Amino acid sequence: MTSPQRAPGGFPVVGVIGGGQLARMCAGPAAELAVSLSVLAEAPDAAAAQVIPSAPVGSHTDVDAVLAFAAECDVVTFDHEHVPPEVLAALEERGVPLHPSPAALVFAQDKLAMRHRLTEIDVACPAWAQARTAADVETFAEQVGWPIVAKTPRGGYDGKGVRVVGSVEELADWLERADSDAAQGSGPLRDGLLLEEKVDFVRELAVLVARSPSDQAAAWPVVETVQTDGICTEVLAPAPDLDPHLAAVATEAALRIAEDLGVTGVFAVEMFEVRDPETGAPEYVVNELAMRPHNSGHWSMDGAVTGQFEQHLRAVLDLPLGSPAPRAPWTVMANVLGGDYPELYPAYRHVMARDPGLKVHLYGKSVRPGRKIGHVNVSGTDLADLRERAQHAADYLTGVVTE
């Protein structure tokens, strides 16, 4: 195991469990801040392991590996939300400072726990129910009408673990699995399914905030996220034509949730923008929570005074937070998904030549169709132009257009 090297002068080591692109994108800000990183990586060629000197290979489910890793770090944070509760408990028992804490993280790991808690603290959510049986599903569907959205409470991301269904039969396998999980007292469906009304939304928004253990908090502007086949493909920062009152209440809700749940680090609240059925007033309902830097915040790397990866490091170290102010009227982020060719470099040359203002961010990942392998940001004053530029670059890097 390569030990992390500490910068002289009293500087700390931040451990990140998981070596994906979120850990990788901490590397630049960490180097500038003289904060050392250590990453518990899935493999020697994991995205983050390519760029961070201390990247021991180990599984986030292996208690011994995680404890040995954490012993060399001052604080530990996460590249993803999949560290099992027993591993988190072992870390906590050893006194390892964890950000976010296991007590907070459970609300990002378990969507049923999240819905219960948000409802308790009066945050607007879609109509929802916990369902263990076909009868539970029928009852809920009678209230909200078919189709409904069904989710596995644990383990889903990027649309996985989510189904839009028009009948109870389409959930037969999940209900069966819920029975066996419940019998065993473990598994993603041990508490049943989360059912939600299918929200008739105007668009999707995200509020990204950071909160430190000292309770300092900072919020970036509310952004619009565009999803394609359940994957975020584009982010517009700030959300165009957003009602100022909605922006204020959505931001207030995210900050309130962060405080109530005790979140530390960067925290994303994905929301639907809806209309009050009676008054037509713009409102939000909360869709998902993520307790880490998030795809909806990648724009901030180039578009804000303090990008989300720098802010996450500052937050988990309880350093004063940086300004989340935007640096341009608009920044557009487009995700680069893997296409059907392996050599990315020629396309990369092309997009750089076409657009000298483009900021290209790649994750060092091999190309597989549909895999998030990078993103581009572009900032300026003409939103339509920025969207065209970002989308062209992303499409070209994906191989969708070859011009």
Next chain:
Amino acid sequence: MTSPQRAPGGFPVVGVIGGGQLARMCAGPAAELAVSLSVLAEAPDAAAAQVIPSAPVGSHTDVDAVLAFAAECDVVTFDHEHVPPEVLAALEERGVPLHPSPAALVFAQDKLAMRHRLTEIDVACPAWAQARTAADVETFAEQVGWPIVAKTPRGGYDGKGVRVVGSVEELADWLERADSDAAQGSGPLRDGLLLEEKVDFVRELAVLVARSPSDQAAAWPVVETVQTDGICTEVLAPAPDLDPHLAAVATEAALRIAEDLGVTGVFAVEMFEVRDPETGAPEYVVNELAMRPHNSGHWSMDGAVTGQFEQHLRAVLDLPLGSPAPRAPWTVMANVLGGDYPELYPAYRHVMARDPGLKVHLYGKSVRPGRKIGHVNVSGTDLADLRERAQHAADYLTGVVTE
């Protein structure tokens, strides 16, 4: 030796000879571009070795070490200008792509060669002479008047190797050394001393450009540099109240020098702003050249669409260059010099708390009085306010003020 790990998809490895802060500050942009770095480092804890996984330890004067290092890289560039000609020749002989090339680099390594060449291509320089004897010095001083500036042609930086002298006696030791270097045919003074008039300048400017092997070039706005005791302490970007004609001719000069000398990568031209003694018109004379990312360009990391470290990587890889456009009306950079206390972290917390808009960049170096250990950038619209903020932060990190 840790081998560099290449990102999948046809991405290259850039080798950097020297593991100082300039190599270190390439790490963030390289990670985002999926360009792998490998650094030939002075020590395992060199500034760049702390943040770059492939950082074999070896001397830039050791031909075998340099060749072994270069064999794993697609192109090789430099953290400093001290690689000896025989090492450069050995690399060139093996066909290693070097940026800048040895033929260009000589003009940054040898100030006499630089003065000869710039004079040949009609770039404005101070009055200058090559001196081997006391009589040569006296003759030059009669032409331009005492005091004069004497420089060792090779090996100087940050004011080292530069003397302002009022009499030939103050150069007695250098003239003696010039005799013995000439007799041996080697040494920094083998061709004598470079003498220059002491320029009566209004202020110091720097023009930073990048040039690629394909002859694409890009120039950042001309900046003002403020020197204290021969060390750059502050940079104002762009140079306030700069005459637009002077900005144009200074930029044209830098681009012309880059092309004429065949420079590839980032290239800094340090200039004096002077007044035509007859017309009073603003003019420049060239002071020094640097063929690498340069202190006068640190502002661009936060203040320009493309920072100098990203641009250097793009240039040496012959990738299309990025936009050098500023991202704010003003950006101020202040260098952080080592003070007389070893624990930097508490001061770092303080400056972050005082100014959430501050961008702190530290080099992972131990604190020694006067050593450049970092810099801060701050961007905005009120230059006086930005200068105060940058200087306070730098002074606080240095320990000059404790408030």
